[in-house]
Amino acid sequence: MDVLKSLVQPLVGGGGGSSMIDGVKLVVLGGTVETARRMASSGWSHFINSFFLTAHFSEEDYPYDWLMLWLSRRPEWQRSREFETTTRTSSHGWGSGVADNSFGEEEEEGEETPGKVKTRVVFQPTTNTTHTIYYKGHWLRVKRGRKHDGSGCEMLSISVVARSNSILKQLVLQAKKEYEAEAVHRIQIYFADSHGCWRWTDSRHKRPMSSIVLNPGVKEMLLADTKDFLKSEKWYADRGIPFRRGYLLYGVPGSGKSSLIHAIAGELMLDIYVVSLSSSWINDSTLTTLMGRVPARCIVLLEDLDAAFTRSTSRDKESTGSPDGSENSSSTTETTEPQTRHSSSRRHKEHLSDVNTLSLSGLLNALDGVAASEGRILFATTNHLERLDPALSRPGRMDVWVEFKNASKWQAELLFRNFFPSTDEDNVVIEGDLEGIELPTPPSPSGESSSTFSSLFSLPSTPTASLGSLSSVPSTPERSSPAGKARTVRMDESLKNQAYLPPPVDDEIAQHSAKPLDGATLAALAKQFADSIPDEEFSVAALQGYLLKNKSRPEAAASDAAEWVVSERELRERLKKEREARELKEKLEREKRRKELLVKEKEKAEMKKKEEEEVQRRLLEEKIRAEERAKLEAEKAVADALAAAEADKENGTPSEDGQGNEEKDGQDSEGDEQTPSEGLVWVGVAEVST
Numbered sequence: 084m085d086v087l088k089s090l091v092q093p094l095v096g097g098g099g100g101s102s103m104i105d106g107v108k109l110v111v112l113g114g115t116v117e118t119a120r121r122m123a124s125s126g127w128s129h130f131i132n133s134f135f136l137t138a139h140f141s142e143e144d145y146p147y148d149w150l151m152l153w154l155s156r157r158p159e160w161q162r163s164r165e166f167e168t169t170t171r172t173s174s175h176g177w178g179s180g181v182a183d184n185s186f187g188e189e190e191e192e193g194e195e196t197p198g199k200v201k202t203r204v205v206f207q208p209t210t211n212t213t214h215t216i217y218y219k220g221h222w223l224r225v226k227r228g229r230k231h232d233g234s235g236c237e238m239l240s241i242s243v244v245a246r247s248n249s250i251l252k253q254l255v256l257q258a259k260k261e262y263e264a265e266a267v268h269r270i271q272i273y274f275a276d277s278h279g280c281w282r283w284t285d286s287r288h289k290r291p292m293s294s295i296v297l298n299p300g301v302k303e304m305l306l307a308d309t310k311d312f313l314k315s316e317k318w319y320a321d322r323g324i325p326f327r328r329g330y331l332l333y334g335v336p337g338s339g340k341s342s343l344i345h346a347i348a349g350e351l352m353l354d355i356y357v358v359s360l361s362s363s364w365i366n367d368s369t370l371t372t373l374m375g376r377v378p379a380r381c382i383v384l385l386e387d388l389d390a391a392f393t394r395s396t397s398r399d400k401e402s403t404g405s406p407d408g409s410e411n412s413s414s415t416t417e418t419t420e421p422q423t424r425h426s427s428s429r430r431h432k433e434h435l436s437d438v439n440t441l442s443l444s445g446l447l448n449a450l451d452g453v454a455a456s457e458g459r460i461l462f463a464t465t466n467h468l469e470r471l472d473p474a475l476s477r478p479g480r481m482d483v484w485v486e487f488k489n490a491s492k493w494q495a496e497l498l499f500r501n502f503f504p505s506t507d508e509d510n511v512v513i514e515g516d517l518e519g520i521e522l523p524t525p526p527s528p529s530g531e532s533s534s535t536f537s538s539l540f541s542l543p544s545t546p547t548a549s550l551g552s553l554s555s556v557p558s559t560p561e562r563s564s565p566a567g568k569a570r571t572v573r574m575d576e577s578l579k580n581q582a583y584l585p586p587p588v589d590d591e592i593a594q595h596s597a598k599p600l601d602g603a604t605l606a607a608l609a610k611q612f613a614d615s616i617p618d619e620e621f622s623v624a625a626l627q628g629y630l631l632k633n634k635s636r637p638e639a640a641a642s643d644a645a646e647w648v649v650s651e652r653e654l655r656e657r658l659k660k661e662r663e664a665r666e667l668k669e670k671l672e673r674e675k676r677r678k679e680l681l682v683k684e685k686e687k688a689e690m691k692k693k694e695e696e697e698v699q700r701r702l703l704e705e706k707i708r709a710e711e712r713a714k715l716e717a718e719k720a721v722a723d724a725l726a727a728a729e730a731d732k733e734n735g736t737p738s739e740d741g742q743g744n745e746e747k748d749g750q751d752s753e754g755d756e757q758t759p760s761e762g763l764v765w766v767g768v769a770e771v772s773t
């Protein structure tokens with residue numbers, strides 16, 4: 084105590100100093116202590132940090148998601164005393180494991196509202212709090228924070244006292260494994276945003292391939308092709324061919340294009356990156372940026388390929404995707420790429436007039452330009468193949484085309500059999516089992532096919548191949564096996580697929596579903612249903628809609644199908660008539676408006692003509708009046724002159740023989756050199772000209 088007093092005493096200056104000096108001394112003392120404390124603390128953390136290995140994981144990259152899922156299952160992470168809540172889990176829609184600290188409405192008491200979206204709220208530690216987690220004999224210091232680069236992105240920093248970074252590697256690998264174990268049942272959907280970034284949007288359960296009802300062999304062929312492609316990176320590299328493959332799915336709406344892509348993504352365990360080309364913000368540079376940012380293994384889905392070009396009607400013909408553009412209709416890469424070079428001024432103009440435009444050359448560059456990423460599988464969908472430019476479908480861009488038509492009888496039967504539950508466990512429909520229905524010809528990879536099934540044909544992936552030769556060159560040589568064999572093999576594989584785990588059926592929903600039927604009854608009902616459905620008249624989506632209405636009554640669904648077809652036709656007929664009537668009305672109104680416009684224009688022209696005539700008439704009148712005025716003034720001047728002469732004559736001395744007068748006249752005439760009549764004419768002219 085004495086020691087402390089002796090230390091403080093000189094500083095506070097004993098008892099004799101003024102109170103102000105004492106205050107200053109106290110401030111100086113406090114400042115010194117605080118500075119010393121800070122220096123010690125920073126020195127300590129510097130010292131500690133020199134032993135730590137630290138890894139940073141940005142929100143924008145996958146490892147962040149892996150680790151957040153892993154952390155959400157750690158009790159230490161949940162013991163945080165400061166939380167923030169979010170409804171967007173970093174684990175992208177799953178993360179509902181036992182240790183997950185999320186909670187939702189199912190925990191709440193009371194009945195549920197059907198159709199209400201269940202929102203899960205997740206507690207996660209606030210940013211900038213540090214957690215210590217024990218992992219494989221090491222203490223990890225985990226901290227969530229934000230980047231300081233202005234992006235506001237979250238960062239996860241994990242530090243560990245270790246000599247090598249192998250423990251961090253192990254941690255990341257384990258987190259990845261756990262994440263992928265969850266991901267096996269789901270696919271992630273990312274959507275492009277207007278800043279050229281991919282935003283995670285949804286996580287969906289995988290859709291089994293068997294739920295897609297297409298003509299025989301189509302989906303198997305596609306699946307085989309995509310699988311084969313993913314395995315052939317070296318094959319492509321050895322031949323210097325860009326490692327990319329494109330599939331164009333075209334045809335009527337509601338025929339299963341998107342569903343098939345979804346199912347393939349699930350089967351291949353790939354995420355889907357979606358760009359809607361009809362978005363108002365899409366333009367060349369955004370699309371190029373997006374294409375450069377897709378990960379190596381994924382599915383890129385370009386929706387509504389034709390809509391990209393119908394959106395902007397003001398664009399030049401050269402940059403439209405429509406084959407109608409005469410200059411562009413025969414364009415290939417060779418013709419469109421030079422366009423990019425020589426049309427910079429035109430592009431600049433376009434840019435000024437409409438910043439949100441996507442040109443054909445921009446789209447082509449994004450698909451296979453230098454910036455385009457490799458290893459991705461591109462799917463493009465369109466309802467209007469005829470609107471696409473041939474350049475878009477050049478091999479290397481769209482290697483495989485698949486046409487989707489309205490449902491065939493065969494599809495209708497299979498759809499019915501897939502739709503209703505069966506007591507037969509092995510009620511897996513193999514194409515050949517569907518008796519009595521003429522099967523469409525399966526696709527042939529050799530391209531020599533196919534009448535009803537002319538829809539699938541594969542293009543060679545070598546750049547030299549022409550569009551005309553629709554021979555199928557497989558993405559690797561092994562794929563030259565006969566179609567039938569390939570199909571059987573792929574069918575077996577797809578049946579073996581264990582990846583799909585459908586979500587459990589809600590009890591309430593189960594009550595409204597049909598009771599399982601035995602195989603024979605189901606087959607008979609499916610046949611009855613298919614017999615009532617006309618070939619290729621209704622889309623699969625329409626049939627599905629009908630079945631959904633009868634989801635608990637398979638017998639009624641089969642027996643009422645013919646009636647439904649009649650009512651649908653009547654409905655279509657009525658809608659068609661209504662549309663025609665509307666169009667006719669609109670046409671008549673347009674015609675009426677056009678006529679009214681013409682009449683108005685005519686009236687306007689007549690009015691204008693009348694006004695001009697009026698002006699002319701007024702000018703003429705003015706002119707006549709001016710002439711008359713001039714004439715009157717001239718006459719007056721003459722009369723005045725005569726009167727003046729008369730007056731002179733009366734006032735002056737008259738000469739006897741009249742000589743004096745004549746002399747005067749003679750002098751006058753000599754002096755003026757002007758006769759009265761000449762003077763009259765001059766006055767008149769001067770008046771008129773003014």
Ligand SMILES: Nc1ncnc2c1ncn2[C@@H]1O[C@H](COP(=O)(O)OP(=O)(O)OP(=O)(O)O)[C@@H](O)[C@H]1O
Pocket residue numbers: 294295296297334335336337338339340341342343465466487623624625627
């Ligand atoms: N071939 C099919 N097999 C199974 N279900 C199908 C099929 N075609 C359509 N459906 C069902 O119809 C609905 C719409 O299908 P989907 O969105 O895949 O059609 P689409 O061809 O992509 O349509 P659009 O061209 O309008 O985008 C989905 O619910 C899907 O389950």
